[in-house]
Amino acid sequence: MSWSGQLAFGEYCAAYRGKTGDNRLHRHAALQIVFAQSGTASITGSDKRVHQGRVLLIRPMAAHKLDAASAVTVLYVEAQSPLAKTLNLRFAASDIVAVEDQSFLAHDFDRPLDAWLKDLGRGDGDAAPVMDARLSQALILLRKTTAPLSIREVAARVGLSESRLRNLAQDQLGFPIATWMVWRKLNRAAQALDARASLAEAAIAGGFSDQAHMTRCMRRMLGITPHTARTAIP
Numbered sequence: 001m002s003w004s005g006q007l008a009f010g011e012y013c014a015a016y017r018g019k020t021g022d023n024r025l026h027r028h029a030a031l032q033i034v035f036a037q038s039g040t041a042s043i044t045g046s047d048k049r050v051h052q053g054r055v056l057l058i059r060p061m062a063a064h065k066l067d068a069a070s071a072v073t074v075l076y077v078e079a080q081s082p083l084a085k086t087l088n089l090r091f092a093a094s095d096i097v098a099v100e101d102q103s104f105l106a107h108d109f110d111r112p113l114d115a116w117l118k119d120l121g122r123g124d125g126d127a128a129p130v131m132d133a134r135l136s137q138a139l140i141l142l143r144k145t146t147a148p149l150s151i152r153e154v155a156a157r158v159g160l161s162e163s164r165l166r167n168l169a170q171d172q173l174g175f176p177i178a179t180w181m182v183w184r185k186l187n188r189a190a191q192a193l194d195a196r197a198s199l200a201e202a203a204i205a206g207g208f209s210d211q212a213h214m215t216r217c218m219r220r221m222l223g224i225t226p227h228t229a230r231t232a233i234p
Contacts, residue, residue, distance in 0.1 A: 003228055
């Protein structure tokens, strides 16, 4: 079964809706939620245990493989966002969690993806823990800059040493800031693909050194190649 569906992007999240094909065991910096349109979705973890449920939540950096399904919505939420932090507080600490509440996040398969993502972006995140202001500022700089910035340069701009910024990211995001930067690159590249850019153009838009670099990163973190991602766009 091949990937065939629709991509949409919000302020700090992205979503795919449609058929899913085979992918590889992978891990990424986003918190992921899979909604099955009918029946159950199936996720295989690094221990080869199969998790099934109508709604499944996968924590950031948890190794997993989404088994082929006829119709799902996959939501990717940036780990530093208020929504992701609220979800981490709400659910058990397991890497992959079956969510019993069928109205979870008010998802409706008949509703346009972009409208749903826009509503999710309005969440106030009051229940989420407060992030260190300097780390938050660093992530904003990395998100908004159009020129490549090193971690050392960003740390200097927010008044931190490079090692302190790295430690804050590891403590408060749960993974290295370099991993978060790769997620942002993939997000920009995916948006370029959604706008009908070529694979080479998408690599440039994402800030990758070349198309091969983008392909390696996407395969490692999303389990699919840019070519597969592009064919998923109707």
